[in-house]
Amino acid sequence: MKLLYLTFQENSVLYAGVIKKIKGQSAAFAKLGFNVTYSLWSGNFFHFYGANPGTVPISAEHGVMNRFYEIAIEHLEHHSYDILYVRLDRIDFGVIRLFQHARTAGIQKIIVEIPNYPYLDTYRNSYRFVKNKAKRAAFALKVNLRALEDQLAGPKLRGLCDAVILYGDHTDSFYGVKAMNATNGINCDALPAVPWPKSGPVIQIIGVAGTLWWQAYDRVLRGMQQYYQENKNPQFDFHFTLVGGDAKEMPEFRKLVTNLKLQDRVEMPGFQTGKNLQAYYNRSDVGISTIGCFRRGITRCSSLKAREYAAVGLPFLYAYDDESLPGDVAWALRVPNNDTPIDMEQLAQFVLACRSDPRTVMQEREFSEMTYDWTAILHDFLEFAGFEFPPLMNQR
Helix, strand or coil: CEEEEECCCCCCCHHHHHHHHHHHHHHHHHCCCCCCEEEEEEEHCEEECCCEEEEECCCHHHHHHHHHHHHHHHHHCCCCCCCEEEEEECCCCHHHHHHHHHHHHCCCEEEEEEECCCHHHHHHHHHHHHCCHHHHHHHHHHHHHHHHHHHHHHHCCCCCCCEEEEEEEECCCECCEEEEEEECCEEEHCCCCCCCCCCCCEEEEEEEECCCCCCCCHHHHHHHHHHHHCCCCCCCCCEEEECCCCCCHHHHHHHHHHHCCHHHHHHEECCHHHHHHHHHHHHCCCEEEECHHHHCCCEEEHHHHHHHHHHHHCCEEECCCCCCCCCCCCEEEEECCCCCCCCCCHHHHHHHHHHHHCCCHHHHHHHHHHEEEEEEEEHHHHHHCCCCCCCCCCCC
């Protein structure tokens, strides 16, 4: 059985977490018995990896996305697949044309994955971050036209798409197509556990992200500043490390660090991967998952970073509903989903409690292995879409 995992994702360090997810999903599809091909793009080339590798030049005479759709259609004309699994940020008429060609090419099942749902309001409001007034007006017009196209093209998914997998707020239907509310997974085998227990007066906090505004790490900075304002003889020494950070957002983040007089307590080493990233995990006491869902108008999230924290056995903070995460676990602290500064005293007591019982992080790691395995998650996705595994295929 052959599966094409079609993504229009840029292969960039800014999106390291997403790339890791795509590769992890592709490996899991292979474990389930599929011959897998997946796609990414970088520079001026669109790449296919896996069973049917290839590289195609990108020429954007009529728009980059239109060219991506053309490349995908051409690939389907020359290679046969049983399942098309597509990761999309939104719907447009190019998607509809692609799916029509896929059906003509004999694809049995078409499954769409939407990584952030709902997305239209967030997309419509994205123009507000453009500072130049003239550019902001032009960008606002463009995003609103694209949002309108989404609403016009979306209903045409019925009859073309078998199922939609959504990460975010709960719904049973997406433009008339049955929807499954999903949780993100991870490849735990690729992530060694952090050393534990830890001790000492310094509490090391880590946040790992590309885009910053909806991670809301500024809440941690403002919490630190408030803690030191209110405690002239502080009991705790907080240090925050930001790994990653979009270059467009970093000047404002650095400015906030300076304005809050936290230069000696905040480290910004940039993007890190592999052993370098693991070294930062090893020295950390607590990770910060997404604490800014309110900025996107959502309450539910399936954070990839929280899964990674859990896989390495690092306690973490979060501020959203996650069906996969029990509310009473000792290794995850939920904070309000609003703009208030993080209560650093509460964070410190959380860290001390985790430090006092090494079994806590062992339980976290075990939970991750049982709950966030991609193979089991994707098996459920395919069954939901109506795919019947042949007896000889590896179903788990």
